[in-house]
Amino acid sequence: MNQQQLIEQYVAGKLGEAEAEAFEVACLEDPELARQVEFEQRLKAGLEQVARGSTAEFVRSESPLGWRLAAAASVVLFVCAGVYLWQRLPGAHPMVLAAVTTDVQRDGPAMRLALVRGAESVPQLPAGKVRVEIVGLFDPGFHYNVMLDRLRQQREIANVATLYGQQPSSPVTLEIMLDGDLLAPGTYSLRVRKQASDEEALDFTFEK
Amino acid sequence: MDFIPGGELSRRIREGDVSAESELIRQFEPGLRVLLRRRTGGDHGLLQDLVQETLLVVIQRLRGAGIDDPQKLAAFAAQTARNLAIASLRKAERQKTDVDSEATERKPDSSGSIESQAGDLEAALAVRALLRELPQARDRLMLKRFYLEDHDKEHICREMQLTEAAFNQALSRARRRFRQILEERGFAKRDLLNLGL
Numbered sequence: 298m299n300q301q302q303l304i305e306q307y308v309a310g311k312l313g314e315a316e317a318e319a320f321e322v323a324c325l326e327d328p329e330l331a332r333q334v335e336f337e338q339r340l341k342a343g344l345e346q347v348a349r350g351s352t353a354e355f356v357r358s359e360s361p362l363g364w365r366l367a368a369a370a371s372v373v374l375f376v377c378a379g380v381y382l383w384q385r386l387p388g389a390h391p392m393v394l395a396a397v398t399t400d401v402q403r404d405g406p407a408m409r410l411a412l413v414r415g416a417e418s419v420p421q422l423p424a425g426k427v428r429v430e431i432v433g434l435f436d437p438g439f440h441y442n443v444m445l446d447r448l449r450q451q452r453e454i455a456n457v458a459t460l461y462g463q464q465p466s467s468p469v470t471l472e473i474m475l476d477g478d479l480l481a482p483g484t485y486s487l488r489v490r491k492q493a494s495d496e497e498a499l500d501f502t503f504e505k
Numbered sequence: 506m507d508f509i510p511g512g513e514l515s516r517r518i519r520e521g522d523v524s525a526e527s528e529l530i531r532q533f534e535p536g537l538r539v540l541l542r543r544r545t546g547g548d549h550g551l552l553q554d555l556v557q558e559t560l561l562v563v564i565q566r567l568r569g570a571g572i573d574d575p576q577k578l579a580a581f582a583a584q585t586a587r588n589l590a591i592a593s594l595r596k597a598e599r600q601k602t603d604v605d606s607e608a609t610e611r612k613p614d615s616s617g618s619i620e621s622q623a624g625d626l627e628a629a630l631a632v633r634a635l636l637r638e639l640p641q642a643r644d645r646l647m648l649k650r651f652y653l654e655d656h657d658k659e660h661i662c663r664e665m666q667l668t669e670a671a672f673n674q675a676l677s678r679a680r681r682r683f684r685q686i687l688e689e690r691g692f693a694k695r696d697l698l699n700l701g702l
Contacts, residue, residue, distance in 0.1 A: 318583070324540065325532070339631075343629045343632035
């Protein structure tokens with residue numbers, strides 16, 4: 298067992314009594330080792346404390362002022378970069394999510410995502426670049442972030458892409474472009490959250 | 506700084522060398538915090554008290570009768586700390602058995618002392634900052650599985666389709682950042698400064 302494994306086992310309470318006592322003496326003889334162990338103890342204690350409040354923090358982040366400012370800066374950067382690349386360098390940098398910017402896109406293939414109570418079928422994403430029409434209640438004066446996650450077994454979530462600063466096209470519609478050819482087959486979740494807001498995200502599931 | 510062997514520290518303290526006492530505190534304090542943190546259930550105030558008490562007992566012993574095997578000074582200090590933690594636990598248990606009928610009517614305070622709350626709060630704030638910074642939802646879930654749900658690495662790697670190297674790398678990154686956040690905010694230094702022997 299290497300030193301890091303020993304630290305982990307000690308903090309998790311998985312060492313036998315004699316081993317734990319010998320490890321404690323080693324900590325007294327090596328202050329730097331002791332500091333490493335203490336940070337590990339505090340990380341575990343901190344996680345336990347946070348988890349007592351809400352496990353949601355492990356899935357999504359809070360949005361304090363600093364984060365909001367950073368997000369606002371990201372919005373400007375991403376929107377500018379996204380529009381530039383989409384219009385001037387088609388295909389040079391494939392993007393899973395993008396803003397809808399041209400009439401060709403607006404008239405092209407589309408998939409509609411709406412929260413339908415009792416719906417039994419999950420929408421299927423067509424191949425190629427698709428305009429996704431997200432139906433919900435949107436505030437046209439605000440920007441929204443769109444997060445695409447892949448859902449795996451046991452509720453694991455893996456973020457695939459995030460598109461920042463999207464403006465709804467109407468109070469009930471927000472449209473984005475999604476490139477289905479860049480996604481592996483599986484179940485996906487598309488979440489739409491109003492920026493700088495604690496409102497719950499709208500969450501849609503579809504399959505590829 | 507170099508580690509001074511227990512034999513030399515014991516001899517110098519017995520000879521009245523005050524700098525050797527400071528050296529003993531510098532060397533042993535981090536290890537005593539580790540040992541006692543495990544035995545004080547997150548009570549930051551009690552942890553500080555027991556660290557101080559242990560160091561006082563050890564120094565007084567070295568100033569006076571000394572210990573049987575000075576080479577094993579660290580083991581002696583560790584055992585002293587364990588004994589003091591057990592004594593403190595017994596004292597707390599005795600206090601619990603002295604039933605106060607009025608007290609039983611009151612709502613129990615599960616939050617501990619103000620100092621213990623502060624200790625937890627600092628780590629919790631740093632963890633919140635860390636969770637905000639972790640770009641991948643996968644990394645946050647990984648921490649949850651490893652530290653809170655007590656899953657072993659192999660299980661988590663299998664479940665999350667990760668190699669062990671990728672898991673260790675992500676964990677090590679999270680640890681480094683957590684330590685950095687605590688140090689940036691002065692939490693780690695504050696603990697050391699609290700030890701006013």
